[in-house]
Amino acid sequence: MIDKIISGDVTSIVSYFSPEIFRDKNVLITGGAGFIGSYLCETLVQLGATVVCLDNFSTGLTENIDHLFSKKNFQLITGDVSKYENREKLDYIFHFASRASPDDYQLYPVETLLANSQGSYRLLEQARKDDSIILFASSSEIYGNPDVVPTPEDYLGKVSSIGPRSCYVEGKKFSEALFMAYHRKYGLDSRIIRIFNTYGPRLRGDGLYGRVLSRFILQALGGKDLTVYGDGSQTRSFCYVTDLIQGILLAISNGKVNGEVINLGSPSEITIMDSAMKLMEIVGRKLNISFYPLPEDDPKRRCPEIRKVKELLNWEPRVNLEEGLKKTFEWFNRRV
Ligand SMILES: NC(=O)c1ccc[n+]([C@@H]2O[C@H](COP(=O)([O-])OP(=O)(O)OC[C@H]3O[C@@H](n4cnc5c(N)ncnc54)[C@H](O)[C@@H]3O)[C@@H](O)[C@H]2O)c1
Numbered sequence: 001m002i003d004k005i006i007s008g009d010v011t012s013i014v015s016y017f018s019p020e021i022f023r024d025k026n027v028l029i030t031g032g033a034g035f036i037g038s039y040l041c042e043t044l045v046q047l048g049a050t051v052v053c054l055d056n057f058s059t060g061l062t063e064n065i066d067h068l069f070s071k072k073n074f075q076l077i078t079g080d081v082s083k084y085e086n087r088e089k090l091d092y093i094f095h096f097a098s099r100a101s102p103d104d105y106q107l108y109p110v111e112t113l114l115a116n117s118q119g120s121y122r123l124l125e126q127a128r129k130d131d132s133i134i135l136f137a138s139s140s141e142i143y144g145n146p147d148v149v150p151t152p153e154d155y156l157g158k159v160s161s162i163g164p165r166s167c168y169v170e171g172k173k174f175s176e177a178l179f180m181a182y183h184r185k186y187g188l189d190s191r192i193i194r195i196f197n198t199y200g201p202r203l204r205g206d207g208l209y210g211r212v213l214s215r216f217i218l219q220a221l222g223g224k225d226l227t228v229y230g231d232g233s234q235t236r237s238f239c240y241v242t243d244l245i246q247g248i249l250l251a252i253s254n255g256k257v258n259g260e261v262i263n264l265g266s267p268s269e270i271t272i273m274d275s276a277m278k279l280m281e282i283v284g285r286k287l288n289i290s291f292y293p294l295p296e297d298d299p300k301r302r303c304p305e306i307r308k309v310k311e312l313l314n315w316e317p318r319v320n321l322e323e324g325l326k327k328t329f330e331w332f333n334r335r336v
Helices: 004-014 035-046 102-107 109-115 118-130 166-186 212-221 241-253 272-283 307-313 321-335
Strands: 026-030 050-055 074-078 092-095 133-139 189-195 226-229 261-264 289-292
Touching (some): 004 035, 004 241, 004 321, 026 118, 035 241, 092 241, 118 166, 133 241, 189 241, 212 226, 212 272, 241 261, 241 307, 272 321
Parallel strands (some): 026 050, 092 133, 226 289
8 A cells, every 4th residue: 555645745746747748658667666766657657657667676675666566557577677678669768777875886886887878778779669758867976076066967077987986977977978879869859867866755774775864764763873974064955756756757748858968956955964953853852973984986065056957847846855854754754
């Protein structure tokens, strides 16, 4: 059964779109059992699309999608995107399959590079055959440790091609180049979104998969210290998942994004220490913080310039951090 917070979230996204846009369209979502992918599957099933979810469950969870198995317009294919074989005609392809958490992709660098290279190539070939619209989930990580913050799409990036995060960053950059090559050479309608830190229910906070807000929440609920890397002065900008999904669906359904790259993220920058404090306000008590060394290549600041997406799609996030963090905390609280 779907949790009431997630079902409320999905209803709010669905209400934004006219059902004609996606009804009866054949859609492939790679990484559909993950955090963002499962929200996309849920929303598109409700909007009447015929959804195929492809996932190898490296970080995705069956529980994110198992309530969809009974829907006649939902199908799961268990498999690796880097070995993807062409299938029946697709109208839309969303390429989200990739390990996404730094600890995890550093343990699986080859798999991460292949999902974002071989996987992208195979999907682009299918899109070329079908004349599908194909969207790639790139990342703010391609900006590296930027000198320009808020960072616009035309910032060229300050990244290491050999550092510990390079398997992720260079994979994303290769895919971006390949998506643009198919657009230029074959006129394919390919679109790139650069996602900045997104959070919400289902964002894993455990072990290797732990991303900061979920990790803080699980630590708070488990009576453990919050773990902060460095002195906590590094910044991030956190976007609640409903805002992101709305942006993704606008990006794939609006022709202005054909051949474009856009940032999707919150323009409200906050330090890691201040986000820990925000969580303490929600929990209603002071929590201890343990400090650990800053990992190599960790970006000092992260904040998107969102002028381009505002102009193209009239999109900007609507859920503030307090509201989103409260919902996320409540969701985790009900599960532990
Ligand atoms: N969440 C964020 O803040 C964020 C930020 C920037 C970019 N992204 C990108 O968005 C996408 C989804 O991220 P997420 O946060 O939902 O992560 P997630 O780990 O929850 O989801 C990724 C999904 O991809 C699947 N997967 C991984 N490798 C695969 C492979 N080779 N073949 C098939 N399936 C595979 C996983 O099992 C998982 O279900 C990723 O491409 C990620 O790089 C996410």
